[in-house]
Amino acid sequence: MTFDLASLQAIGWAVDDTGQPIDASWREALQAHPQARPARVSEQHRSGYIVADAPDTAFPVESLPEWQRPRFPAEQRPGVGDWVLIEDLDTAPPRIVALLPRRSAIKRGAAGDHYRQQLIAANVDTVFVVCGLDADFNPRRIERYLLLVRGGAEPVIVLTKADQAGADDPSAVPEAEATLAELAEQGIAVRAVNAKDPASVTALAPWLGPGRTIVLVGSSGAGKSTLTNTLLGEQRMRTGEVRESDARGRHTTTHRALIPLSSGACLIDTPGMRELKPTGEEDVAENFADVEAVAANCRFRDCAHAKEPGCAVRAAIESGELDSRRFANYMKLSEEVAGAADKLAGRRAENAESKVLGKAVNKRLQDKYGRR
Incomplete structure (x- = not known):
């Protein structure tokens, strides 16, 4: 055809x-x-x-x-x-x-006690991790997004609301400077934009070429729908105000949608995600290479970085070389990924056993009644 x-x-x-x-x-x-x-x-x-x-x-x-x-x-x-x-x-x-x-596939662990994966977007070239430079700015959440989105797609951090923060340079925003330095060390691109200003949004043009697919991820109120409308040149996506107390927004996007852009690229807008659970397939070491490099200098290979003598990680934290909050998030995410990996292995074993039992039952039926 x-x-x-x-x-x-x-x-x-x-x-x-x-x-x-x-x-x-x-x-x-x-x-x-x-x-x-x-x-x-x-x-x-x-x-x-x-x-x-x-x-x-x-x-x-x-x-x-x-x-x-x-x-x-x-x-x-x-x-x-x-x-x-x-x-x-x-x-x-x-x-x-x-x-x-x-x-490529961007996935997360679905909410609930039972292990399930939820597909966020497929066949994506670039992931725009959208984060507002307001009270919602959270370096640890950015680290969690980066852990989940490295599935064959390039992550780009898009910092919105720089105009509201009163700073053209995002590094002037409290907590942003250290985060930007960490991202630069990992070779991850960062762009600060005013999501309402078409001229400002042109900073994203290198990732919006013909045939490219981009997915927007970020918490509610980060400015994903506003950014989508600006890229489209029309108010197609519904937007909402954020609470002044904590800069949280409502879920104005209710389902994922693939939207062609005039540049020839395709954009996938997603609902804001409050819970970002690993699937167990992530590589923590890839996202925390700096922590892994320091840990490699510990005296003991199985160092838990608690009270062991010769712990290079504790020394790096005490000297200011390593951010204690980044290390704490590294440990937390490592534990979550390991737990999810155990559940994933268990589910695969159950599926394999179910297939074996199914084949055995079919064989007994065929032996008794013949192939139909």
């Missing part, structure tokens, strides 16, 4: 010099479904999906039956940014026949 390649590229479809999908697994999927054509999930709702095959075209589709099963892993269902193959285009609605492998 032929399809409009230029329209697909405008919403992030990646191809090589010959016009073929850059991912070999995508090419194989298209060959396996010659009557299908690709589309991108632009909205995900409880009742189904909205997909797009061009910047100005979106329509509902029917999902695969297994995705509706209660025990089907949520992170394996399509999410905003995913690419799917659809068939029966003359019916209403068309149906999804395959989910294409993800080139």
Whole structure:
């Protein structure tokens, strides 16, 4: 089946010099479904999906039956940014026949005691971590976001409300200077913008080129919807005021949505996230290389950095070389990731056992009644 390649590229479809999908697994999927054509999930709702095959075209589709099963892993269902193959285009609605492998995925642990993963966005090139330079500025939250978003996408810290803070230079804001220095050491880009000012927002242009996909993450009231409206050049997303007491905002974005921009990029706006639980797949060492480097100089390999003699970490904290709050967050996140990893391993073991039991039951039925 032929399809409009230029329209697909405008919403992030990646191809090589010959016009073929850059991912070999995508090419194989298209060959396996010659009557299908690709589309991108632009909205995900409880009742189904909205997909797009061009910047100005979106329509509902029917999902695969297994995705509706209660025990089907949520992170394996399509999410905003995913690419799917659809068939029966003359019916209403068309149906999804395959989910294409993800080139990148931003996930978090879902709220609750049971282990579940929640997909935030798929096939993303850049993650804008939006944080206001007001009472909501929280270096530890930025560290937590960075831990979760390094899934094949480049993180960029977008500091909003610099105008409200009365400082053109964000390093003049209390607590921001040390955080900016830490981010610079990690090679992470930082841009301070006035989310309401189009001229100021042009600072983000290097990440908004044609075919690129960006997701906005951040707490409620950080300015994500305001920034989205400015990038769109129209007031499409609803915005709300924040409380003066703690600079917290309401959830003005209620669902994730893929929005084409005039620059040729695609933007995924997400609801504010109050809880950011690890999935157990994160690499704490990658995000805290400075802490790991100091810890490598401890006298004992299994140093808990508490009362052991020759602890380089405690010495670095006492000398001011290492921020005690950053180290405390490192320990907290390490514990959370380890706990989530144990739950993930347990769930995988249960799934493997369930598959073995299922095959054994099927074999007994076949031996007794024959193959049907």
